[in-house]
Amino acid sequence: MKYDLEFLKKKSEKYRKIIIEMVYKAKAGHPGGSLSCIDILNYLYNYKIDFNKENRSRLILSKGHVTPALYAVFLDLGFIFQEETGTFRTLNSRLQGHPDRNKIPEIDANTGLLGQGLSIGVGMALGKKLKKDDSRVYVVIGDGEMQEGQIWEALMSGSHYKLDNLTVFLDYNKLSSKSNVNEIMNLEPVKSKVEAFGWEVLEIDGHNFEEIGKALEYSEKSKKTPVFIIAHTVKGKGVSFMENNPKWHSSAISDEEYSIAIQDIERGI
Amino acid sequence: MKKYEYISPRDYIGDILIKEAEKNNKIVVIDSDLASSVTTHKFQKKFPERFFEMGIAEQNSLGVTAGLATEGFVPFYVNFAIFGTGTVWTQLRQSCYANLNIKIIGTHSGMDNGSDGASHHALEDIALTRVLPNLKVFNPLDLEDLKGAIKRAVEIKGPIYIRVARDVVPVIHEKEIDFNEGNSEMLFNEGNDYLLIFEGTAAKQAIEGFELLKEKGYKNKLLNIRSIKPVDKKVVLKEAEGMKGILTIENHTINGGLGGLISEIVGESVVRIPLRRIGVQDKFTESGKTEVVKEKYGLSGKSIVEIIETF
Numbered sequence: 092m093k094y095d096l097e098f099l100k101k102k103s104e105k106y107r108k109i110i111i112e113m114v115y116k117a118k119a120g121h122p123g124g125s126l127s128c129i130d131i132l133n134y135l136y137n138y139k140i141d142f143n144k145e146n147r148s149r150l151i152l153s154k155g156h157v158t159p160a161l162y163a164v165f166l167d168l169g170f171i172f173q174e175e176t177g178t179f180r181t182l183n184s185r186l187q188g189h190p191d192r193n194k195i196p197e198i199d200a201n202t203g204l205l206g207q208g209l210s211i212g213v214g215m216a217l218g219k220k221l222k223k224d225d226s227r228v229y230v231v232i233g234d235g236e237m238q239e240g241q242i243w244e245a246l247m248s249g250s251h252y253k254l255d256n257l258t259v260f261l262d263y264n265k266l267s268s269k270s271n272v273n274e275i276m277n278l279e280p281v282k283s284k285v286e287a288f289g290w291e292v293l294e295i296d297g298h299n300f301e302e303i304g305k306a307l308e309y310s311e312k313s314k315k316t317p318v319f320i321i322a323h324t325v326k327g328k329g330v331s332f333m334e335n336n337p338k339w340h341s342s343a344i345s346d347e348e349y350s351i352a353i354q355d356i357e358r359g360i
Numbered sequence: 361m362k363k364y365e366y367i368s369p370r371d372y373i374g375d376i377l378i379k380e381a382e383k384n385n386k387i388v389v390i391d392s393d394l395a396s397s398v399t400t401h402k403f404q405k406k407f408p409e410r411f412f413e414m415g416i417a418e419q420n421s422l423g424v425t426a427g428l429a430t431e432g433f434v435p436f437y438v439n440f441a442i443f444g445t446g447t448v449w450t451q452l453r454q455s456c457y458a459n460l461n462i463k464i465i466g467t468h469s470g471m472d473n474g475s476d477g478a479s480h481h482a483l484e485d486i487a488l489t490r491v492l493p494n495l496k497v498f499n500p501l502d503l504e505d506l507k508g509a510i511k512r513a514v515e516i517k518g519p520i521y522i523r524v525a526r527d528v529v530p531v532i533h534e535k536e537i538d539f540n541e542g543n544s545e546m547l548f549n550e551g552n553d554y555l556l557i558f559e560g561t562a563a564k565q566a567i568e569g570f571e572l573l574k575e576k577g578y579k580n581k582l583l584n585i586r587s588i589k590p591v592d593k594k595v596v597l598k599e600a601e602g603m604k605g606i607l608t609i610e611n612h613t614i615n616g617g618l619g620g621l622i623s624e625i626v627g628e629s630v631v632r633i634p635l636r637r638i639g640v641q642d643k644f645t646e647s648g649k650t651e652v653v654k655e656k657y658g659l660s661g662k663s664i665v666e667i668i669e670t671f
Binding site: 149191192193199200201202203204206207208209210211212213214215216217218219221222224240241244245247248251252 | 388409410412414415417419421422423424425426427428429430431432433435450451453454457458459
């Protein structure tokens, strides 16, 4: 699969800065999870979703609270404008706290209530098969989100219908809003659980573009089974004081923290 | 008393969907393991590739319905009313928020699932659905009303909930109905005593009550609210004018359903008229033959007469 590593790296640096700036200006938002999944969104939106195609692939951001990551990419793709970024989470803005496709039509699903996105993805994948549309459906879910029962209903149906046009990324940053996901409610062993539901499961470093690319290539060749990619990530990735700190699940950013964060991202810690 | 033919509209859902699907290849049906109870097994037989069995996983089923709508299909999720609204309420709410073109048909409304008992009695589905923006709520009466409602649901782009009786209802209509959202239907207009307002799944009891009152010399009106949302406010207020009172009749809790809806309309208007509500009185019901459960919990022709006589 062709991709440009330098291009992706530069984009992620840019997106990370936008994420920090949006949360800083809004004095609210979810920077930690946005930074953990941004490399995955970067790859998918830049290489896998062609918005010019009528029957295009879809991306459902089931962990809908990480809108800063989504809007950072959308700003770059021209779906939102620079002057809008300062309106995130404020009245009359298109940049809602959680994704709203009525305001931004390039959003494929309204999410935010956790556990629901994968089911919508299953419906889209079934629909694409029925239409004989060979594009794909990508769903990004969070680890805390896997505690929702509906995720497991959706996993069951994905393999039952042999949805080989469906790929799930688990943004496995291991932290939810309070502390370690697996201390709150243990998900492990995730891999064998998902495999037992009939999916092919891969494990990758969710910040390594080469591994993301290879996993995607693998999922496109998979036949008769959907693919579940456990992407090991770091919550707050790229910002020293945010990394692996649950405080940054959702928090406002001070002036000083803002400067440090931007420097960290530019230095590429 | 006038003799009616009685039918269960539930029995025709599969057939109606087949007819619509023959005209529109975007129509698909989603099931949660109750196809034979809601008659969509007929659709499955006719269009196996357009029928998606999701198993007993209602929340996933509704999400799948949303996904199919996003891909341009006209998906009908057909299930018992309690599952199609209550079990999936936040999933439904998200679909309404996104204004997706999903259609839900809820059968076994109110106490229609008699012997299954309180757990299965959908006494809240009108309340749960009519609070959701973008969602239209239809409550057809008999076969022709249901045909009209489904046909209109296919034409409208957006989320729709159709509430369908499992119990028998009298056959009122013999010809195709021009079913439109926001339209009501004055079934009988005999004078200026009481305005009886009912929803389709309580049609049998409403008509019985109306007829019993007629035998006693009352000159009432009987209004069918076939579209709960949007609702025909104008007709409700116009017909209420000059009457002695309004009685709402529903196979639902009196809270937040038809009675609540009509109370809101009247309460916000300049019309000053007493109003009483027939339906389940803020209680959980119990198992029994549908008809006797309805009678015990306040929905019967007899209870309508009692309320009017002590109005």
